[in-house]
Amino acid sequence: QVQFVESGGGLVQPGGSLRLSCAASGIAFDLYAMAWYRQAPGKQRQLVAFIDSSGGTNLPDFVKGRFTISRDNTKNTVYLQMNSLKPEDTAVYYCNAYNNPFGVWGQGTQVTVSS
Numbered sequence: 367q368v369q370f371v372e373s374g375g376g377l378v379q380p381g382g383s384l385r386l387s388c389a390a391s392g393i394a395f396d397l398y399a400m401a402w403y404r405q406a407p408g409k410q411r412q413l414v415a416f417i418d419s420s421g422g423t424n425l426p427d428f429v430k431g432r433f434t435i436s437r438d439n440t441k442n443t444v445y446l447q448m449n450s451l452k453p454e455d456t457a458v459y460y461c462n463a464y465n466n467p468f469g470v471w472g473q474g475t476q477v478t479v480s481s
Contacts, residue, residue, distance in 0.1 A: 368392040368468040370461050375475030378451055386446040386475060388461030395442040399464035402435060402446045404457035404477075415446055416464060429455075451479045 374386040386402070399418045405411040415435035416424045423435050434447040444461050458474040 368470045370470065370472035372459060372461055372472050372475040375459060375477045377478045377480065379481050380452060380479055382451050382479070383447070383449045384451065384477060386448070386459055386461075386477075388444045388446075388472070390442045390444070390461070390463075393463060393468065396439040398467075400435075400437060400444040400461060401464045402444070402459060402461050404455075404459045405474075406454075406457040409457075411460070414459075417444065448477070451477075453479045455479050 369391045371389045372386060374384060376384060378384055397419055399416065401413055402415040403411050404414050414426065414429050415433055417435045417437050421437065425433055425435065432448065432450045435444065437444045448455065456477060456479050458476050460471055460474045462471060
């Protein structure tokens with residue numbers, strides 16, 4: 367059974383940092399590119415970070431320089447380090463295999479950036 371379990375969200379002030387974790391199970395984790403997505407209220411889910419099976423990364427401009435994605439294949443876990451957080455980063459954050467090949471989403475973790 368494919369499962370993604372996200373954790374590490376919370377309430378943080380603007381300019382603060384959070385580190386999200388996502389534990390994957392039921393997949394050959396080291397073979398898959400992984401990604402973090404987010405969805406704010408009333409908006410579509412958007413990609414915020416990508417990491418391929420070899421550790422190469424790509425992030426969109428709106429988080430580049432602030433967010434870092436990494437993975438630990440020994441733990442089947444992908445991480446998202448978020449620094450210099452802004453109120454517009456407020457959303458539910460999800461991880462998944464890139465392009466959601468299994469058609470499964472986790473419950474996500476809420477990130478709220480507010481003073």
